[in-house]
Amino acid sequence: MKKLLLPLLLISGTAFGQTKLRPEIDKKATAIEDKVIEWRRDIHQNPELGNNEIRTAKMVADHLRSLGIDVQEGVAVTGVVGILKGGKPGPVVALRADMDALPVTERVDLPFKSTVTATYNGQETGVMHACGHDTHVAILMGVAEVLAGMKNELQGTVKFLFQPAEEGIYQEGVTSWGAKQMVEEGVMKDVDAVFGLHIGSQMEVGKIGYRSGPALAGVDNLEITVHGTQAHGASPWSGVDPIVTSAQIISGLQTIISRNVNITAAPAIVTVGAIHGGIRHNIIPEKVEMIGTIRTFGDDQQNLVHKRVNEIATNIAESAGGKADVNITKLYPATVNDPELTELMGPTILAAAGEGNVLTNPLITGAEDFSFFQREKPGLFISLGGMKKGGDPTKTPSHHTPDFYIDEGGFVLGMRVLSYFVVDYMGMKK
Numbered sequence: 001m002k003k004l005l006l007p008l009l010l011i012s013g014t015a016f017g018q019t020k021l022r023p024e025i026d027k028k029a030t031a032i033e034d035k036v037i038e039w040r041r042d043i044h045q046n047p048e049l050g051n052n053e054i055r056t057a058k059m060v061a062d063h064l065r066s067l068g069i070d071v072q073e074g075v076a077v078t079g080v081v082g083i084l085k086g087g088k089p090g091p092v093v094a095l096r097a098d099m100d101a102l103p104v105t106e107r108v109d110l111p112f113k114s115t116v117t118a119t120y121n122g123q124e125t126g127v128m129h130a131c132g133h134d135t136h137v138a139i140l141m142g143v144a145e146v147l148a149g150m151k152n153e154l155q156g157t158v159k160f161l162f163q164p165a166e167e168g169i170y171q172e173g174v175t176s177w178g179a180k181q182m183v184e185e186g187v188m189k190d191v192d193a194v195f196g197l198h199i200g201s202q203m204e205v206g207k208i209g210y211r212s213g214p215a216l217a218g219v220d221n222l223e224i225t226v227h228g229t230q231a232h233g234a235s236p237w238s239g240v241d242p243i244v245t246s247a248q249i250i251s252g253l254q255t256i257i258s259r260n261v262n263i264t265a266a267p268a269i270v271t272v273g274a275i276h277g278g279i280r281h282n283i284i285p286e287k288v289e290m291i292g293t294i295r296t297f298g299d300d301q302q303n304l305v306h307k308r309v310n311e312i313a314t315n316i317a318e319s320a321g322g323k324a325d326v327n328i329t330k331l332y333p334a335t336v337n338d339p340e341l342t343e344l345m346g347p348t349i350l351a352a353a354g355e356g357n358v359l360t361n362p363l364i365t366g367a368e369d370f371s372f373f374q375r376e377k378p379g380l381f382i383s384l385g386g387m388k389k390g391g392d393p394t395k396t397p398s399h400h401t402p403d404f405y406i407d408e409g410g411f412v413l414g415m416r417v418l419s420y421f422v423v424d425y426m427g428m429k430k
């Protein structure tokens with residue numbers, strides 16, 4: 001039934017709806033390209049860390065207000081929500097841009113290079129838009145201008161979500177931030193569908209990439225403390241050695257991926273990133289502490305990996321006569337693109353990018369807190385090319401590095417595809 005219905009919806013959307021607005025979107029987006037680039041450079045030169053996006057948020061709020069959009073500030077600390085009511089009734093479509101920068105010192109020689117510094121985790125550091133969130137903010141400000149300019153034609157409401165702290169803030173005792181906190185504050189309650197994009201420094205300008213279903217990994221922090229019994233290093237039989245036990249646990253954890261996870265469905269990762277224990281060559285210490293990260297692509301897989309980490313660590317420690325405490329903190333769930341929405345929007349992406357410019361993304365083991373919005377309502381998260389045409393992705397600096405660089409030639413496509421999502425979805429769902 002659904003298969004039969006879909007073409008009808010598409011036809012009605014095309015005939016009565018909103019795809020006729022595409023040429024107008026193209027015109028408006030092209031006309032404001034220079035302005036969007038200027039905003040991006042301004043934000044790039046003035047980057048702000050998570051939950052400190054005060055200047056950026058003000059710039060966004062002022063701009064939205066100047067367009068006649070209703071604005072709420074201070075959402076989830078520094079977030080901004082804009083509501084643009086169309087001239088006709090219809091669904092509520094949310095568009096999201098994250099605003100925060102990273103504790104990275106910029107090394108790129110640009111006239112708008114960041115020289116901002118901050119104290120982060122007790123260390124002096126440069127601050128840089130080393131993940132491209134400056135481009136997301138500028139593009140969405142542009143989309144707001146494009147869509148506000150055709151407000152009367154819109155069959156529904158557009159909700160602009162300018163989100164703080166996507167990269168996490170990791171402060172003692174703080175358990176909610178960014179997208180999670182925005183959801184907790186109720187921003188998704190009236191939303192029918194949510195769209196977002198991420199610029200990619202290693203994908204050519206003009207391209208759009210996406211995939212249906214799981215797209216980016218869920219991420220959890222792992223802490224294991226192995227308790228033994230302290231002893232002289234020359235008489236290990238008189239104690240319980242937590243270092244040898246930890247070595248067995250680390251090896252054991254890798255069997256979760258090779259022997260428990262169905263890797264034909266989706267990969268998973270368990271990484272131990274640090275291990276601390278002991279003080280001297282001839283003392284077997286009392287305990288060893290390990291920290292690491294877990295990456296999974298869905299709730300079932302996540303539950304399986306957590307269960308096995310617990311079993312392996314506690315049982316190996318017990319078999320040695322010691323004890324392991326396992327503490328797993330869930331950070332971001334997997335980013336999962338709603339299959340039905342993704343299928344519905346496939347033609348829209350193709351129309352925006354053009355034949356030959358749409359790629360199927362590989363699974364990405366990085367994480368994105370866009371996933372919190374998608375857990376509330378159907379959502380689609382795409383990648384937008386930000387590498388200069390003809391560039392070599394293997395030689396192009398990756399995200400979160402001091403040499404991270406974005407070619408500005410893809411901003412118009414970014415504005416076009418997000419605007420198309422809005423009008424096409426409204427046309428199909430009115």
Ligand SMILES: [Zn+2]
Pocket residue numbers: 130131167399400
């Ligand atoms: Zn990032």
Ligand SMILES: [Zn+2]
Pocket residue numbers: 131132133166198
């Ligand atoms: Zn990012």
